[in-house]
Amino acid sequence: MDIIEIFGSKVFGETEMRQRLPKRVYDSLKHTNREGAPLxxxxxxVVAGAMKDWAVENGxxxxxxxxxxxxxxxxxxxxSFLTPTSxxxxxxxxxxxxxxxxxxxASSFPNGGLRNTFEARGxxxxxxxxxxxxRDHTLYIPTAFCAYTGEALDMKTPLLRSMQTLSAEALRILHLFGNNTSHRVIPTVGAEQEYFLVDRNLYEKRLDLKxxxxxxxxxxxxxxxxxxxxxxxxxxxRVAEFMEKLDKELWSLGVTSKTKHNEAAPAQHELAPVFASANIACDHNHLTMEMMRITAKKLELACLLHEKPFAGVNGSGKHNNWSLSTDDGLNLLDPGKTPWENVQFLTFLxxxxxxxxxxxxxLRLSATSAGNDHRLGGYEAxxxxxxxxxxxxxxxxxxxxxxxxDVDVPAAVSLQMGVETLPNLNRDESDRNRTSPFAFTGNKFEFRMVGSSQSIALANVMLNAAVADVLHNYADRLAQSDDFDTELKAIISDTVRDHSAVIFNGNNYSAEWVEExxxxxxxxxANTVDAIEAMIDCKNINxxxxxxxFSESECRSRYDIMLENYCKVVSIEAATMLEMAKRQIFPACVKYAGDIATSFNAMSTAGLGAASVKKHLALLDELIGDIQDHICALEDAYAYAQGIACHKDHAVxxxxxxxxxxxxxxxxxxxxxxxxxYDCWPMPTYTDLLHRV
Structure with a gap:
């Protein structure tokens, strides 16, 4: 497999554009891409014609x-490209x-009341x-999606807006530091994707998984x-074959799939790409999730992207590694070898x-979902x-x-491993904290809270927006100050005084931290219903x-969409649970109890001691009664909730x-x-699902 030949072979990227577009057109398009200039x-x-010719040549x-x-x-x-002639x-x-x-x-997609069926244009x-x-003999053109009124109905439009705003505010800071060579600041993201693989035949026998x-x-x-x-x-x-085929597909689509390994739970795995600009990283992550499902199905596997597909073992997240880079290659979150002297880095930090x-x-809102509620708080989350x-x-x-x-600089530490043939290792200045939701890991921040099935767009929108707002205030302070250096020290002092409460380097899983x-x-x-309220908080709308x-109407529409989605997910799960309990589990339990009762009667007739069997029957009878009672209780709770019209009250x-x-x-x-x-249980067990790939 020639990776160099495969990579980007299905992408209308720079190489194809350079070869197929007139220089003037190519330069104009690159100016838009690199500097965020208007198209x-x-x-x-011209671009459409070249793109069509390339696509048709490639099937x-x-x-x-x-x-x-x-x-x-x-x-x-x-x-289709097909157009009939006379x-x-x-x-x-x-x-x-x-x-x-x-x-x-535009009205058939979630819109939170921005569009009605009779106002369908988008x-x-x-x-x-x-x-x-x-992909699949189709030219895919990445686009943003808006309503007839121009309001955003998608995840990409707010992301692009946030990137534009953040770039403008970050450039103000850089210019104040004397940097006039950078023309754009780009939030860069590497999204680590966790997932489970299970046997397809077993998956098809589990209604809840399907x-x-x-x-x-x-x-x-x-x-x-x-x-x-x-x-x-x-x-x-089987997993290695899946990973190999997935890599090949992703590489051909220009996705820089870099790292693959088994995760902490049986049947759980991870894929990590190289960093890209936030909007491309988001596109690539969507492609990754889609290709994971497709590739798995082709190999008689099922890819599970739910945040908590199995109770009692690790859930799956999507670690959103975020940094800031300039168009000329400067990482603004790189501390360098002497971070105490790197005042520009400390300002962005x-x-x-x-x-x-x-x-x-x-930030908490950006990682909230009905699925992630089951994951957060333990097992590596x-x-x-x-x-x-x-x-x-x-x-x-x-x-x-x-x-x-004066900054007390610790001496560098060299690790001696006690084996002469092994090299000495220079220890990093800090360890990694895998319990932290937002950790600095060298030259980037790792936001570990995002759920595995979620788009990374919203997390980066929130992060970009918040940082842009603070940078705007910093730029105003520095520009209006008579003494630049004094104002920089004041900014650092204000941060430590007013915001150090959010810094915690200890064990985020401990009960003591909750109290602290x-x-x-x-x-x-702690849950989605509470977290969603942030979307309509006046501070955040401002x-x-x-x-x-976002406009205020876009904020409120997203609030309604999130509430409605939460209700729909839990509703589907409750209905599925009732169907499985009533039509699979309860009948199987009754049949098994009947078989045991028949055996007990036969043993009693034969004069054999059957006290233990009788005790077992009593336990079965008790549990069957409990299951029936709890089915009725869930039906009542479900009917009560479904009768509530208000989205917020319904979600509660x-x-x-x-x-x-x-x-x-x-x-x-x-x-x-x-x-x-075992043979009477009506569905594959955890042992089957986790240990049969």
Whole structure:
């Protein structure tokens, strides 16, 4: 396999554009891509023609405007290049207008009341900063999606707005530091993707996995992840084949799939790409999730992207590694070898600390979902409390500068491993904290809270918006100050005084931290229903309007969409659980109890001692009664919640009434699973699912 030949072979990237476009057109398009300049509409026709010719040469028959509605998946309608002529033949056409603008139905996607069925028109607009590509004989054109009124109906538009705003504010800071060579600041992202792989035949026998993406029932297996023998261990043959085919597909689409390994739970794995600009990283992550599902199915596997497909073992997250880079290659979050002297770095570091503290509710909101509620708080997942891990060195540097002290620089430490043939290792200035939701890891921040099935767009929108707002305030202070250096020290002092409460370098899993966070005034938004309120908080609406990322109507529409989505997810899970309990588990339990009763009668007739069998029957009878009672309780809770019209009240009822009833029913069924004959249980068990790939 020639990786160099494969990489980007299905992408209309720089190489193809340079070869196929006139120099003037190519330069104009690159100017838009590299510096964020407005797109010249005059070049669209030329680009469309070249793009169509390339696509047809590579087997494409259709094109689609590929966009990201508020569903965590992508969408697009497919049109052929075919155009009939008057003589009954056809020609292949693709106009500049077809490239730049599309008109999908805007009312059929989540819109939070922005559009009605009788107001269906919406628009997709070509995003020239993200390259087109070919999949399944179709040319995919990345686009933004908006309503007839111009309001954003997707994940990409706010992301592009936030990147634009952040770049403008970061450049103000750089110019004040004397940097006039950088023309654009780009938030860069590397999204580590965790996932589970299970056998397809077993998956098809689990209604909960097929409908909900997670198991609603399942007793703890004899072996989960207790021995830690799976993490980074030998990759099983079927999984290795999957990873190889997935890499090949992703590389051809220009996705820089870099790292692959087994994760901590059996059947759990991870893929990590190289950093890219935030909008391309988001596009690539959507492609990665889609190709994971498709590749798995081709190999008789099923890829599970739910945040908690199995109880009792690790859930799956999506670590959003975020940094800031200039168009001329400068990483603004790189501390260098002497971070205490790198005042520009410390300024951007303080901006991130302040932003995360002031807008921690928005970061928490960006990672909230019904699925992630089951994951956060344990098994390698961070808690719902937002805090920052800086490491001891950076924390001490900021504190010493704020207090007017000379920075106490620790001596470098060389690790001696006691084996002469092994090299000495230079120890990093700080360890990694895998319990922190937002950790500084050398030259970037790792936001570990995002769920595995979620788009990374919203997390980066919130982060970009918050940091841009703080940088705006810093730039105003520095520009208006008579003494630049004195004002910089004041900014650092203010950060330590007002925002150090968000810095925590300890164990985020501990009960002591929950109490300490409460004393520090840090919010603990433990579930989606509570976290969603941040979207309509006046402080946050003002932020979005100041930065031009969301209007108030767009904020309120997203609030409604999030609430409605939460209700729908829990509703589907409750209905699925009732169907499985009533039509699979309960009948299987009754049949098994009947078989035991028949055996007991036969033994009693034969005069054999059957006391233990009688005791077993009594337990079965008790559990069957419990299951029936809990089915009725869940039906009542579900009916009550479904009768509530208000989205907020409906969501509260789902959280407070339906989910606890589901947990109670599951507990009884899972206990029954450990008693019923293996061959009588109506679905594959955790042992089957986790250990048969």
């Amino acid at each position: 010249d509409p005059a070049i669209a026709e 494409a028959t259709h094109y689609t405007h590929w966009f990201q509605p508020m569903t965590n998946i992508t969408a697009g309608k497919h049109d 003589d009954g033949s056809i020609i292949l056409e693709f106009s500049g207008k077809s490239l730049v603008v599309g008109e999908p139905d 628009y997709t607009a070509w995003d020239p900063t993200s390259p087109a590509f070919i 409908i909900c993406g997670r198991t609603l029932f399942g007793a703890k297996p004899p072996k989960g992840q207790e021995l830690d023998d799976h993490y980074c261990g030998r990759i099983r043959l 303080c901006a991130v600390i302040t932003a995360v503290h002031e807008y921690s509710d928005l 961070p808690p719902a409390i937002i805090s920052i891990f800086l490491g001891e060195q950076l924390t001490h540097i900021l504190t010493d500068i704020a207090n007017g002290k 966070a409460k004393r520090r005034g840090l919010p603990n938004l 932020l979005f309007e100041r930065t031009g990322i 009822a789902m959280r407070n009434c339906v989910l606890p009833a589901m947990d109670t029913l599951r507990a009884s069924c899972d206990r029954m699973e450990t008693i019923v004959d």
